[in-house]
Amino acid sequence: MSTFDVYGATDKLSNTILEVVATRLEARGEFQSFQKMMKEYLDVMNIDSAKTVIDLGCGTGVATRGIIHRINFSGTVTGIDLSSYLIEVAKQLSEKDVENGRVFFRTGDTRSLEIPDETFDAVVAHTLISHVDDPLSALREATRIVKKGGMIGIFDGDYASLTFSHEDPIKGKEYDEAIIKALITNPWVMRQMPRFLRDAGLDIVKSFSYIIAEYGKVDFWTPAIESFRKLIPHSGTMTDEQINTWADARLKESEDGVFFGACNYYSYIAKRPS
Numbered sequence: 001m002s003t004f005d006v007y008g009a010t011d012k013l014s015n016t017i018l019e020v021v022a023t024r025l026e027a028r029g030e031f032q033s034f035q036k037m038m039k040e041y042l043d044v045m046n047i048d049s050a051k052t053v054i055d056l057g058c059g060t061g062v063a064t065r066g067i068i069h070r071i072n073f074s075g076t077v078t079g080i081d082l083s084s085y086l087i088e089v090a091k092q093l094s095e096k097d098v099e100n101g102r103v104f105f106r107t108g109d110t111r112s113l114e115i116p117d118e119t120f121d122a123v124v125a126h127t128l129i130s131h132v133d134d135p136l137s138a139l140r141e142a143t144r145i146v147k148k149g150g151m152i153g154i155f156d157g158d159y160a161s162l163t164f165s166h167e168d169p170i171k172g173k174e175y176d177e178a179i180i181k182a183l184i185t186n187p188w189v190m191r192q193m194p195r196f197l198r199d200a201g202l203d204i205v206k207s208f209s210y211i212i213a214e215y216g217k218v219d220f221w222t223p224a225i226e227s228f229r230k231l232i233p234h235s236g237t238m239t240d241e242q243i244n245t246w247a248d249a250r251l252k253e254s255e256d257g258v259f260f261g262a263c264n265y266y267s268y269i270a271k272r273p274s
Helices: 015-030 032-044 062-068 084-093 095-099 135-145 169-183 189-199 222-235 240-256
Strands: 052-056 076-081 103-107 120-126 146-164 203-216 259-271
Touching: 015 032, 015 062, 015 084, 015 222, 032 062, 032 146, 032 203, 032 259, 052 062, 052 135, 062 076, 062 103, 062 120, 076 084, 084 095, 084 103, 095 103, 120 135, 135 146, 135 189, 146 169, 146 189, 169 222, 189 203, 189 259, 222 240, 240 259
Parallel strands: 052 076, 052 120, 076 103, 120 146
Antiparallel strands: 146 259, 203 259
16 A cells, blocks of 8 residues: 555545544643643744635644634635545634634645735744645745735744654664654654745744653643554555554553653744845
């Protein structure tokens, strides 16, 4: 079976798999650590002063809702995603804001947007760029549609650093690599971001670095591990038996107080020159 990034192919997945994706996106977005990281880069973007914002690769609308519900934000947010299923979920979760005309959702490819130049005051790509096969094209599109002097916020994981405990370090590394291959198109992209932003004609304003690491008992990583049971076999890097055995072992480690799981995350705030 050929392998592919499940999150980067949401327009090609069954509704059963997309339900798993949606559940995972929402569970991750509810964690305080993720909310704090998003708030930090949105603050630097001065997002509250933006009248028009676009959320690229919006998924279920986690970042869209995070922006629209900020106390001092009074503008509008448009969410774009490849998957019509995820767009419908996003609409349902943002029903009131959609009805009052503050939020708009539509399907679209972030590498080639049917949007006029300089349409938005600000652009957000929250956990998108690692799933795009041509990150520079997506960044150039973001640069094209943001107004001169406008801000672009990029947040994602450095998934080359994703790792979990295993009693056999060599076997554990093999599992880590299989999981990364199943879920991430560009696991090193955040390390390349300064170069990509420069090549897209953007100036870096600020960057933040984070690490989410759990040891002993699992909490943040529990929804991820449970989602792997369905997503990893669908991608083709591991069989159902392999991933279930792996997941059961990680949860048993948590019961025994010896679990470890970690990943680095980065945000970049960039500006289109005036």
